[in-house]
Amino acid sequence: MSTNRKFLISVGLLFVLWIIVALISIFTGTYSIDPLEAFSNMDELSQTIFLKIRIPRVLMASIAGGTLAISGAALQALFRNPLASPFTLGISGGASLGALLALRSGLAVGILGFSMVSISAFIFSILTMLFVYSVSKVGGVVATGRLLLAGVVANFLYSAVVMFIQFFSNFTESLQTMRWIMGSLDVVGFDTVWKTLIFVIPGCLILLSSTKDMNLFGLGDDVASSLGVNIRRMEKKIYFATSLAAGAVISVTGPIGFVGLIIPHILRMILGVDNRIILPCSFLFGAAFLTAADTVSRTIISPVEIPVGIITAFIGGIFFLWLLIRTKKEIIV
């Protein structure tokens, strides 16, 4: 099949999948809403839940899942390594700490509509990425062992600081942070959604505009450069865009793990490795996946809501294990 048709078909199918999952999710929950009633005579309570809670939450799940997955795919291209993702590189940890610091230092105010929490998360993300990239690159090539170690080290350092802050927090604050660090999507109203989108849309557009360069980058620095890619500019774009988008998402949802790792993986198994297909599909599939996971987290022991991060980490962990066993040699190149 030609790349062009493969792109249209896979993007089309995944878009439909996302719509279906989103619709199911909107009408499912502790308080169930009848789809037929929704558009005719909804009572006030249903209307509030529908508009202020369900729809924003499904949108947030979609944005978060999509952003984490597309960032994972882009980072895997940048690091030329299938194990890169916002989570494994310590970027999630960095963004969490950045967001937490902004919250606790009373900087949780908006400047010109931009949330300081997101900006702080962005700054910590990009610093983490620069650290991990420079530490793991040996002689122009990213060494897998160093990459993962640097990510682990970054995560440890950040969680030490987070725990330090936790230790001096009061009970309510501490509980709040705890829930958020587990990864959770309970947003109320559209406000948060818009504030996240301000960062996510430009970030994702930059990534989507670089997919061709990412492919060429997979042939090595020299070949990519000889084919017209400005390597340094491409690297900077990916740093900037993933930090911007993933940082903003993580500052709202907390570090939801493994989405960025498993989604691109599954898609590559089915669709091949062309980033022009993998990146847009990762966004759509990630959106559908996290929306579904969130629906499960809201309903599995309803009315109790488990943080969605627990669900994704659980699924992700099993998947990762299976991947490691299945592809014993290939995965660590």
Added chain:
Amino acid sequence: MATIINCSNLGFSYNGTDVLDGIDLSIAPGKMVGILGANGAGKSTLLKILCGVLKPKNGEAFFNDKALSKMDRRDIAKGIAYIPQDPMFAFPFTVNEVVLMGRAPYIGRFEFEREEDKEIAKRALHTVGILHLKDRLISEVSAGERQLASIARGLVQEPEIMILDEPATYLDVKHRTEVMNILRELKEERGISVLAATHDIFSSLLYFDEIMILKDGSVLAQGKTDQIINNEILSTAYGIEVIVRKENGRVFVFPNL
């Protein structure tokens, strides 16, 4: 005289050490030129400068009398194809996908390959004789086939010159001959110039019109192949004594043990 690539007094240093110094080179269109020299003589660096991947410290490299530093990267890619010594394939692309990537300079940021591009890729795969491997993963084919795929990738750039860094080093004698034959065919049938670094003195004698020998980052000798390959020059270049013997119009080179 028209030149496709030329440079004068080219220099490059890496971490303060001179890697290349005072290189003068001109390649006439439709010629096959080899660069010989010991490991670390500066061959790879020179090739990377001549295809615009590295910027020289001194001097300037020209393609069709235009300075590479003033050309758009994509325009360079339409004229010069570069095939490195040990190409990297970070992800398991198919052979066809790898070859199609050579069309990148002709395709816009948000575009996919057109039918025309696919046709060009198909012809290139046919030319190098691996059309049957089109849908195989690049990670699954042999080193020789990967090298042929890289050459096909260079070919679809529709270049005027191909610059290759040790195109046959990792290959057995059959594949080595195959690669060199293909390069000679490209030169003779399509007028594509070839500039290749090599350690293979024997095939240099058979295939290259001209030879340049580098030693410690400078040009030791340069000229027609049969004039350059003599025991004095080779002994100096490689630092061991060699014997060059001519018999029945063929030249044999041995290390003097």
